[in-house]
Amino acid sequence: MIEVGGAIIDKDTVIAEPVYLVLDGDIIERYERGTYPCEGGEPVNLIRKPNRVAIPGLVNTHGHAAMTLLRGAGDDLPLMTWLNERIFPLEDKLTEDAIYWGTQLAAWEMLVSGTTTYTDMYMMMDHAAKAVAESGIRAVLSVGVVGFNDVSRENGMQRSRSFHGNWHRQASGRITVTLGPHAPYTCPPDYLTEIAELAKELDVPIQIHLSETQTEVVNSQGDHSLTPIALAEKVGLFDVPTLAAHCVHVTDADLDIMARRGVRIAHNPQSNLKLGSGIAPLPKMLEKGIVVGLGTDGAASNNNLDMFEEMRLAATLHKGVAQDAEVIPAAVAFDLATAMGAKACFLGQLHGTLKPGAAADIVLLDAASPHLLPQHNLLSNVVYACGADDVRDVFVAGRQVVSGGEPLTIDVERVRAEVARIKEQLVK
Incomplete structure (x- = not known):
């Protein structure tokens, strides 16, 4: 009570x-x-x-939790430069121990800022799931996979299947598992088809990055004569419930595909602005009846996990773009961060509300x-x-995890010490 x-x-x-x-x-x-x-x-x-x-509780529909460890490590760079010159070299140094403590740091930050559920697509996810289970937060988790060669493809499938077996519906049901192909530019078309078939077998959804930058779209059209979204449909990805992150550079035809196929979208306004990727057409998405949630993306590209900021930005940014003060009113922005966000990441029908029968988040x-x-x-x-x-x-889930602004389930002093230690190892 x-x-x-x-x-x-x-x-x-x-x-x-x-x-x-x-x-x-x-x-x-x-x-x-x-x-x-x-x-x-x-x-x-x-x-x-x-x-x-x-x-x-607020629902963060897109992120990479352990990237809290890379906060501030590659600021003021465009996406591909940011990835190739700063983030990927640092990620090569991340260990299982780092993933665990980076996720603990993220859970601390999210819980004390009112986020009770988040999605995650990253590496060494068994250790992220362990942090989720201990911290008390709710999470929709996937192993981020790429298909650069036969070895990475097979490893991705094996790790995804194993992770699902180990963690789906664990931590009293707070953890659910999806599959996580990174993007069409890192996963060849036939590999995306394989992943969709595995998702059908395991009866789980998919989360993926789609059409985040103009360059991604141009390259996809050059390589496949299709936009990333049209390609995803062609290879069978949308035969499975799918959450697509970003969708910044989309055509009307892309949006029609997503509306028709029931694809959900994770809108990440602050990350897209900071990386210079652009502004997703949120009002048009909602007009077409697409389910949209809000996400922070990783703390390396935001640089925080504050869903209040995303909610306010979603409600104000699009007013300025459209020059219309009635676009994305407060009630819609709130819905994106709560009930519609929960629907976007495949949670229960009442999740993200305080209605009878809803999860007590x-x-x-x-x-x-x-x-x-x-x-x-x-x-x-x-x-x-x-x-x-x-x-x-x-x-x-009815359990108090923050009291008076302080987490009850996370040893914050230990997290501070471990994160400081890991940072020193990353910059050696």
Whole structure:
């Protein structure tokens, strides 16, 4: 039982007065307006927080968690230069130990900033999953695979199958596994077909980078006479539920394909801006009925994992591009970061809300924060004014993992020390 001063149940249901949430284990049983009637005494597990506003946990639909270790290591460079000259050489030095501690650092950063679920596509993912299990966060994980040669292709398939067997539905169901082909420019067409067939066999979705840069699209058209999205459809990728990250440089025909095939999109506005990749046509995507979530991308290209920033940017950037103040209103931006984001990464129908039957992933904001005063419009305050520093308490699957802004499940001093040690090893 959690009693708070107000709540945003979903984008359409805002309660700017006392409300209480009744939990049944890891599920929200119901919510009621007012304070809990303590007839016959208070319930055993009543958490009374009248100075808090409850919102659903935020959902980060695209990222590479352990890249927190590369934060600031390659700033102010275009994507391919950033990758080839800075990121790939550093990634060659990453170890299993580094992946574990980098993921712990990411989980710490996300939980205290109100993100309760994130997606990850990276390397040595068994060690990332171990960090997820211990930290209490919810995650949609995949082994990032490439197909540069026969060895890398076979290794990718074997590692993906093994990872699925080890971790799918583990950590009390908080971990789900997808397949993670990196992109069409790193995975040849026949390899993408193989991955789609494996996804069908394992009955799991796929996440992939698509049409992130103009160069990627031009090269794909030169090599295959198809855009990356048209190529993905041709090789059978969209025969499987797919989450496509970025989709910055897309044609109307691309969007029609994605709408028709039910492809989800992870919109990463801040990363795309910082790398100079461009601005995805979010309003057009939504007009076509495509499910879109928000993502931070990795901390090496953002440089933080703050979903409040992404939510506010999504609500303001597209207004400026369209020169239309009514494009992407606050309620839509909030939906992208919560319920629609959850749908984008294949979570339950009610996930990302505080409705009865939803997963009990709950964030409590400081109602006394200046960002929430005055309350002409509580939802607008959350989207346009609030930030990570307003997060006070966080629950994932009904378990409290942050209290008073401090994580309960992560040894932050140990993480600081380990990250400092790993940084020294990376720059030798």
